[in-house]
Amino acid sequence: MAMRIYNTLTKSKESFEPILPGQVKIYVCGPTVYDFCHVGHARSVVVFDVVVRYFRALNYQVTYVRNFTDVDDKIIKRANEVGMPAIQLADKFIDAFYHDMDALNVIHADVEPRVTAHIDDIIDIVQTLVDKKVAYVSGGDVFYSVEAFADYGKLSGRKLDDMVAGSRIEVNASKRNPYDFVLWKAAKPGEPSWPSPWGEGRPGWHIECSAMSRRFLGETFDIHGGGKDLIFPHHENEIAQSEAAHGKTFARYWMHNGFVNIDNEKMSKSLNNFLMIKDILTSYHPETVRLFLLSSHYRSPIDFSDQNLKESEKALDKIYGLVRRFDEEADIRGGDRDEAGGSYWQAFCAAMDDDFNTAKGIGILFNLLKEGNRLLDDKDAGTDESRKQLFSDLRRMGNILGILQQPWQAFFENRTQNQLQEITVSATEIDALVTERTAARKNKDWKRADEIRDQLQALGVLLEDKADGTHWKLAT
Template sequence: MAMRIYNTLTKSKETFTPEVAGQVKIYVCGPTVYDFCHVGHARSVVVFDVVVRYLRAMGQAVTYVRNFTDVDDKIIKRANEVGMPASQLAEKFIAEFHRDMDALNVIRADVEPRVTEHIDDIIDIVNTLIEKKVAYLADGDVFFAVEAFADYGKLSGRKLDDMVAGSRIEVNASKRNPYDFVLWKAAKPGEPSWPSPWGDGRPGWHIECSAMSNRFLGETFDIHGGGKDLIFPHHENEIAQSEAAHGKTFARYWMHNGFVNINNEKMSKSLNNFLMIKDILKTYHPETVRLFLLSSHYRSPIDFSDQNLNESEKALNKIYALVKRFDEEHQIRIDDVAQSAAGPFWQAFCEAMDDDFNTAKGVGILFNLIKEANRLLDGAATSTKADVRQIFSDLKRMGGILGILQQPWQTFFETRTQSQLQEMTISPEAIDALIAERTAARKNKDWKRADEIRDQLQAAGIVLEDKADGTHWKVAT
């Protein structure tokens, strides 16, 4: 099955064919670094992390570029509020971004350019646009003339005449058209600025991505990604300025992930319901967050709630429980399993991923695998050691694409148990003391007391398992 991608530009699924066979060039818009990352940032980053993982697993040589906007009105405003240089504030939140995304097991992009490192590249493109008479100077600013680009609106589906007729945007007397957008902003007192042929200033928002993608991927590349909120005006303006400057197709395929809602409400500053990754990870395992984000199709909206996260946590627990069974019952460890020929579950998973990176369907196939694997381990179906290893090989491959199963099962369950014990306010030492008392009661045939202790622990969320080597306990799921 050929890989197909939904292309926002054509509003249809298209067979994906890289410009150069075997090589895929991807650019994804990164964060403006003035605050901690929220779950909306995480969704975009995790989605494209999986896209890159899968393309590489399919043998493609991927060059992945994701930028940092490290100079911007929001950064300057926040820096002034906290009394810190804008460059220092940006550096701080770049480090926080890496901390959050490393925790979520996101593979770092091959190139992470910063706007402030590419001022000369930006100036070169702006100069080209002025020379081609699709940009103009006005009071020290440089604007792009949208009417000079015939295809303006082709990504968003908006028509310029309709937009202008119904325009509610702030009127700027320096603009020839209300939708002309700034390429270069004239310097203001107290703000970062750089010299240019038009006077000191700094870049506008849209031009930076055109310059950095051109620097590292060339005038035309394969996939441009980002959230749906970037379709207009950011990505529309990127197309206009890039294609006007170079006379070539800018990005061949456009991918946009859906929004994140919080408890069925749109995530917004006015509702004060932004959820920061650093706070979410205090409650939920990083792989729980990944599994939740990937359990819906990337283009669909997703609702972030404790109920949905708890369901994902239970699902992740089932995956690791299977890994534990493989280890304990068959002495097969996931790190030791060699990659075998593709099994039926891996093939089905790839078919789902080839259909516009349908991780929702892929996760469903993963749980079909778990159900079948448990049947084999329970003896409900005839199996050989080779059958078990084949299923485990498929599981390992899927985990590698989804970015889960990245730690030993012992570590996973220990971490999860400690977290749950903190919520239940019962310590392992207290549990062990009660088990010792119960063991003594059973030895003395004090069955009433033994049952009381068992019921006491069960009420606290602790399940006891009496085995030949003694009594073991675990947190109830």
Template sequence: MALTIYNTISRTKEPFETIEPMKVRMYVCGPTVYDSAHIGHARAVVTFDVIVRYLRAKGYAVTYVRNFTDVDDKIIQKANQTGESCQEIAERYIDEFHRDMDALKVERPTLEPRATGHIADIVRIVEKLIAGGFAYVLDGDVYFAVDAFPEYGKLSKRKLDQLEAGARVDVDGRKRNPFDFALWKSSKPDEPWWESPWGRGRPGWHIECSAMSSALLGETIDIHGGGMDLIFPHHENEVAQSEAAFGKTFVRYWIHNGFVNINSEKMSKSLQNFLTVREALESHHPETIRMFLVSSHYRSPIDFTPKSMEEAGAGVDRLYATLQRLEALFHSAGPADASSRGSLWERFCEAMDDDFNTAKGIGILFEAIRAINRTLDDIEGAAVEAPVRSAIEAEWADILAIGNILGLMGDRPQAYFDQKKTKGLAETGIDTAFIEERIAARREARKARQWQQADAIRKELEAMHVVLEDKPDGTTVWKITQ
């Protein structure tokens, strides 16, 4: 099956064909660095991290650019509130963003440009737009004239005569059209500025991404991505200014991820349900967060709830528990041949080739996990025949390959469970010696065939979020589930 991608501009799935054979030029809008990254940012970053991993696994050479907006009204406002410079604000939150995404096991993009590093590129594009009659100057400000671009609205499917002034656009009575947007803003007191043909000033938000994208990837790129909230006006304006400036298609495939809700409500600071990545990491293992984010199709909205996170965490536990069993059976950290690919990988690729359907891919993965555990149950304690061993190792290799695409199963099983156990003990204040003592008491109760007492001890520990795993030689493994 050939890879198909849902293209926002056509509203259909289209076969993926790159500008250059097996090379992908991909640009994704990064954060405006004035505050901590939240779980919505994490969804976008993880979504495109998985897409890049998969494209590379399919043999594509991907040049992945994700920017930082490091000059913006919000950064200036924060700087004025704190007394810091805009550069200090940006540096602090860029560092924090990197720490958060590194913790989520997100691979760094090929390039991470900053808007302030491309002022010359921005000025050149604005000059082209003015010369072409697509932009005009007003008292040192430069605006894009939306009426001069007949296809304005083709990405968002919005018509100018149906839009309402003030909806995410700057209302300025001097503009020819209320939806004309700023390409360059004249300098104001206590704001950063750069020299330009129109006087000192700074770039508008939308032109920054067009400049960085064209400078680093070319005037036409294969994929442009971001959250659905960016379709209008940001990406719509990128299309207009880029195609007006260069006279060619700006982006071949537009990919937009859905929103993250918190307990069925839209995430909002005003509702006090705003969840930062750092806060999420305090309560959940990084791979639990990734599992939650990839368990739904990237275009679907997802709901961050205690139940959804509990389910995601349980899923990660099942993956690592299976790996632990495999390592114990084969006395090895991995299959003998980790490079070969079998039917499980092929089924996973079929799901991913259908618009990066990680939800279906996860379902296929867990089908395999259930099947391999049944096989392990059947052969427990018996000699493993060569054909069975070969089949199990092939599945094992595919499981690890799928995990690499999804950003899961990146740790050794024992290290994963030890980390969870340590964290769980610290949060609950339970003493390890107490748990071992209760397990020993349960073991004695079972020897004495005092099943009711043994069951009561198990329930006592389960109430403390301690789960026991009974083996033929007794209970030797226990885990913290929160």
């Protein structure tokens, strides 16, 4: 089946056809770095990380660009609040972004430009717009004239006349139209600024992405992505200024991920319900967070709650559990099997080809888990080759989803340590009780042995009596 992508521009799924056969050029709007990353940022980054992983698995040559906005009103405001130079503040939170995203197994983009390194590119495109008379200078600022672009509103579906008629935005005497937006801001005392044909100043937000995408991907590229909150005005304005400047299509496909809700309420600063990734990762394994973020279709809203995280945690335990069983009970050496993949990998690819449906893909992965456990339970039910193919398919799915990125031994050791922090008994104490119970059983003191089993079970510790002795694990 040919890949189909929901294009926000056309409001429909379209067959994906890259501009250059075998190549994909993607630009995704990155963070404005004035604070730590929250779960909303993580969803967008993880979603497009999976998109890129999947294209590469299909042997496309991908050029992936994700920017950092490192000069902005929010950055300047925060820097003044904490008494730190704006550029230094931005550097601090870029480092924090990498720390969080590396923990979430996010592959770095091929190019990760910072706005402050591309001022000349920005000035060049602003000058082009001024020369074409779709932008004008007013009071040291440069504004884009939305009325000069006949297709303004084509991404968001908004009509300019309706917007102006119902406008509640603050009146700015420097603008010809309330919806004209700034391309270049005149310098203010104490703010970072750069020389330009219109005087000292700094870029507006929207023009930055037009300039950086053109610099690294050209005037027209395949996919532009970001969160739904960027459709208007940011992406609408990017289209207007880029297509006016170059006279050609800006991006062919527009992809937007849905919002994150917190306990059924929209995440917002007014409700003070932003959850930072650095805080979430103190309680949950990074792959649990990834699995949760991918458990719904990327265009759908997703509700972030402890209950939903716990469900993803249990799901990840089951996935690693099958990896452990394959390693302990089956000979899975020999690498990948059929280059085209088995039936589960092919079904997974069909789900991904349908607008990157990771939710359906994860469902297929769990069908594989059931089959894998069945084949390990009943050695006569399959062949060594079928088991190896299942394991190969599982690994390939894991690589796309960004999970199964560590040995199962390390995963379960990490899980056990985290769980031990939540109960009132240490591993040393558990081992001592298990030793005492073993001695009681040897002495036929069944009452004491049962008491210890019940005591540990009440603490969330389960015992398994095997031929080589008693083993314990924490209940999930």
